[in-house]
Amino acid sequence: MKWAVIVFPGSNCDQDAALAIDRVLGDEVDLVWYDQDNLAAYDAIILPGGFSYGDYLRSGAIARFAPALNGVREAVQRGALVLGICNGFQVLTEAGLLPGALLVNDHLQFRCEMTKLRVVNNQTPFTLDYQAGEKIRIPIAHRDGRYYADAGTLAELHAEQRIAFTYEQNPNGSKDDIAGVLGINGRVLGLMPHPERAVAEWMRSTDGSRMFTSMHRYVKEQKSLVGVATEGGDGRG
Numbered sequence: 002m003k004w005a006v007i008v009f010p011g012s013n014c015d016q017d018a019a020l021a022i023d024r025v026l027g028d029e030v031d032l033v034w035y036d037q038d039n040l041a042a043y044d045a046i047i048l049p050g051g052f053s054y055g056d057y058l059r060s061g062a063i064a065r066f067a068p069a070l071n072g073v074r075e076a077v078q079r080g081a082l083v084l085g086i087c088n089g090f091q092v093l094t095e096a097g098l099l100p101g102a103l104l105v106n107d108h109l110q111f112r113c114e115m116t117k118l119r120v121v122n123n124q125t126p127f128t129l130d131y132q133a134g135e136k137i138r139i140p141i142a143h144r145d146g147r148y149y150a151d152a153g154t155l156a157e158l159h160a161e162q163r164i165a166f167t168y169e170q171n172p173n174g175s176k177d178d179i180a181g182v183l184g185i186n187g188r189v190l191g192l193m194p195h196p197e198r199a200v201a202e203w204m205r206s207t208d209g210s211r212m213f214t215s216m217h218r219y220v221k222e223q224k225s226l227v228g229v230a231t232e233g234g235d236g237r238g
Contacts, residue, residue, distance in 0.1 A: 002026075002028045002029070002217055002220050002221065003028065003029045003030075003031070003042060003043050003044055003045075004019075004020075004022050004028055004029065004030040004031070004043060004044070004045050004046070004047065005030070005031050005033045005040055005043040005045070005046045005047070005102060006018045006019050006030060006031070006033065006043075006046075006049055007033050007046065007047070007048050007049070007067075007069045007073070007089075008032050008033065008035060008049075009035045009051070009053035009054065009064045009067060009069075009092075010051045010053065010054055010055075011051050011052040011054055011055050011056070012043070012049050012051035012052075012053060012088070013049075013050065013051035013052065014049040014050035014051050014086065014087070014088075014195065014197065015032055015049045017049070017050075017094045017197045017198065018047050018049045018086065018197045019032055020197075021196070021197035021200045021209070022212075022213055022214060023187035024200055024201070025200050025210045025212055025214060026214065026217050027029075028217065030048070031043075032077065032207055033069065034069075035064070035067040035068065035069045035095075036067070036068050036069070037068065037069055037072065038068035038069060038071045038072045039072055040069070040073065040075065040076050040081075041072075041075070041076075041079075043073060043081060043222060044074065044081055044082065044220045045082040045083070045084070045216050046072075046076055046081060046083045046084070047083075047084050047085075047086065047089065048073070048083070048084070048086065048089025048090075048092050048093065049084040049086055049087075049088070049089055050086050050087030050088045050089060050090070050142065050143075050195055051087075051088045052088060053088055053092060056088075056145070059095070059231045060088060060091040060095075060103060061088060061090075061091030061092035061093075061094065061095040061096075061103075061184050062095050063131060064088075064092045064095070065092060065095040065126070067097040067172050067182055070092070070096050073096075073098070074096075074098070077098065077157070077184070077186065077188060077189055080188065080223070081188070082126050082127070082188050082189075082190075082216050082219065082220065083098070083100070083184075083188065083189045083190070083215070084127065084189075084190050084192065084212075085182050085189070085190070085191045085192070086190075086192055086193075086194075086195055086196065086197065087141075087142065087143055087146070087179075087193055087194075087195060089179075089185045089191070090103060090191035090192060090193055091103045091145065093184075093189065093191045093211060094191065098184055098189055099155075099182055099183075099184055099189060099191045099207075100109045100150055100154050100182065101148055101149055101150035101154060101176075101182065102148075102149050102150070103145050103146055103147065103148060103149070103193070104145060104147040104148075104149050105144060105145050105147065106143070106144055106145070106146055106157055106172075106173040106174060107147055107173060107174030108173075108174070109144075110144065111142075111143065111144040112141055112142070112143065112144075112146075112172055112173065113140070113141065113142040114140060114141060114172065115138055115139075115140045115205060115206065116138070116139060116140065116141050116149050116168055116169075116170070116172055116180075116194055117136055117137070117138055117168070117169035117170065118136070118137050118138075118139055118166045118167065118168060118169065118180050118181075118194060119134060119135070119137075119168075119169055120132065120133060120134060120135045120136075120137065120165070120167065121133075121162075121164045121165055121166060121167055122162050122163075122164065122165050122168060122183075122235050123135070124189070125165055125183060125187055125215075126187065126188060126190075126215065126216055126219035126220075127165060127183075127190045127212055127215050127216055127219075128165055128212070128215055128219065129218055129235075130211040130212075130214050130215045131211055131213040131215070136169060136207075136227075137208035138199065138205070138206040139194040139195065139196055139198070139199045139206065139208055139209050140194060140195055140198050140199060140205075140206075141172060141193060141194045141195065142195060142198075143172075143173070145181055146172075146175070147173045147174045147175050148171045148173075148175035148176055148179040148180075148182070148192045148193070149175075149176055150176060155176060155177060158179075158182060159177075161185075163182055163183040163184075163185075163187075164177070164179055164181070164182055164183075165180075165181040165182065165183055165190055165192070166179075166180040166181035166192065166194075167179055167180055173193075176194075180192065180194055181193070181194075181208070192212075195209070196208075196209030196210075196212040197209060200213075
């Protein structure tokens with residue numbers, strides 16, 4: 002399996018994400034500059050945390066126009082996985098790949114702390130190695146992390162089981178305690194907490210590791226299914 006971590010001017014968690022993948026999986030992972038629009042070689046793409054373009058206009062609002070986002074859109078269409086972490090979540094909402102928006106925290110403060118999450122849906126490519134309803138610990142580090150969507154969108158997210166994670170104790174005022182949401186096809190996840198910062202005991206939690214193992218498992222299983230179909234051919238071989 003091959004991973005890409007997109008690097009925007011202002012990204013500061015790109016190395017963390019790459020190191021987490023190497024530590025947890027040992028998979029091949031490339032740091033890919035924002036001006037590369039061809040991501041066809043990658044099975045999974047991470048948009049990391051940080052302050053893309055300094056968040057000067059609005060968090061993620063400038064990064065949405067980067068050439069790499071064209072590659073991300075193509076990747077989603079062909080079935081690759083896309084994980085947007087913190088600022089990456091903001092970029093995905095600004096780009097229209099996820100519903101809703103991330104607003105300034107209701108207390109107007111930057112918060113960097115460990116949070117408890119509940120796994121709402123464990124039948125996604127990002128949550129296969131978690132249990133439904135499981136409580137996990139993953140840290141946050143954001144000021145603009147308050148998830149907002151209108152009532153109709155929230156109803157759709159609940160009905161379609163596209164809320165992947167919720168906060169146990171809401172740290173930012175997010176609607177319905179939402180910490181992570183899925184795209185329509187289920188292969189795009191936006192998550193405000195940082196799973197790459199929860200992959201070792203010295204980080205105070207290893208719960209983030211299973212997000213990466215889940216993604217690896219999903220891709221491996223999908224490739225296995227494709228291999229079986231290819232071997233079967235048209236039924237005459």
